[in-house]
Amino acid sequence: HGGGPAIPEKAVRFSFTIMSVSVLADNKEEEVTIFTEPKPNSELSCKPLCLMFVDESDHETLTALLGPIVAERNAMKESRLILSIGGLPRSFRFHFRGTGYDEKMVREMEGMEASGSTYICTLCDSTRAEASKNMVLHSVTRSHEENLERYETWRSNPFSESADELRDRVKGVSSKPFLETHPTLDALH
Template sequence: DSALVSTLKDMEEDILEGLKTQDLEEYLNGPFTVVVKESCDGMGDVSEKHGSGPAVPEKAVPFSFTIMTISVPNKTGSVRIFEEAKPNSELCCKPLCLMLADESDHETLTAILSPLIAEREAMKTSELVLEIGGILRNFKFIFRGTGYDEKLVREVEGLEASGSVYICTLCDATRLEASQNLVFHSITR
C-alpha cells in the first residue's frame, strides 16, 4: 500500500485538476475509486555477457502496476476525474519488485509474490485515507490483473485465474466449448 500511497501523492495535482475540470467541489472527500492494472511478465535472459566461460542465463520477472482511472460518485452515478492516456506505456508503469527468477519457477514466484497478493486482497475490502490538497480523502481500490502473462497466471494462480475466455494459449476453444468437446481442437493461436 505504500507504493500506491506514494503514487497517489505524486498524482495530487491530477486529482485536484480532475475535480475542477468536472465542476466538482474541491473539498470532496470521496470515496474515490481507483482502478489499478497489475502487470507481471517474464523478461527472459537479463544476464550480462562478458568474461570467460559459459554465460549462465539469469531470468527476471518484474511485478508492476498502473493507475488506470480514478472516479468519484456524484448525483447521477460516478464521474471519472482521471484516466491514464497511455495505459500500456512503460512511462506510467510503476515497478513494485523485480524478481531474479524464471517465470516457470512456481515455488520462488509464490514465495516472493505471496505477501504482495495478501496485501492486495486486504486492500480490496478496506479504504485508504490520504491527505490530498490539504483535505483527508477516502480511496477504494479495484485491482485488475490484465497485465499478467497467461502462462505466468496459470503457473502462479491456476488456469481459472487468467480471466481469459480461452482455455489455452494454443487454440481458440473457449471454456464453454472445451467443456462440451474435449477431443477436437487445433492449434490456431
C-alpha cells in the same frame, strides 16, 4: 566464480499503474471518471513493485516472492484511503485489475496445468477436442474463486475418485491459485 545457485534466464516484472480515478457523488448511482492514464505502459506511470529473475513455472519461488505483494493487495481491497481535498475528507477504495499476464503466467498464478494440458483455455473449461470443434462461441466460466474450490477438491479428493476422474472434475487445476487474474483477450479459445 560464484558458488550460489544458477540464475534463471527469465525475469518477471510485476508493476502497477493507476489506470483511472472515479468519483461517486452523494445520492448518485453512476461514477464519474476524473482521471484516466493516457499512457499506461509508459515508464513514468508504470511503477515496478518487484523485478526478479525467476522462471514463472517455478511455483514455489514465484509464490514466495509475490506472496507479500498479494497479501498487501488483498489488504488494500478491504481498506479505504481518506484524503483531505479542499479541506473536506474524501474516502477512496482500491480496485485492482490484473493485465499483461501471458498464458503461462496466468496458468501458474491460477493453479492450472501447463499449456500442454487437455484443458486448453484459461477462460473456460474447454478441452482441446471441444475447442477444435468450436473456436468461436464460448463464455468466460473460470474464476479465481472457482479455481480455489477446484484446488481444494484436487487436494482432498472428497469422492475418492481415480486420478483421471479427479482431474476431469477439477478441469486442470492442480496447484493452489495465489493471485487473481482477470479475463483479457489473451485467451486461446
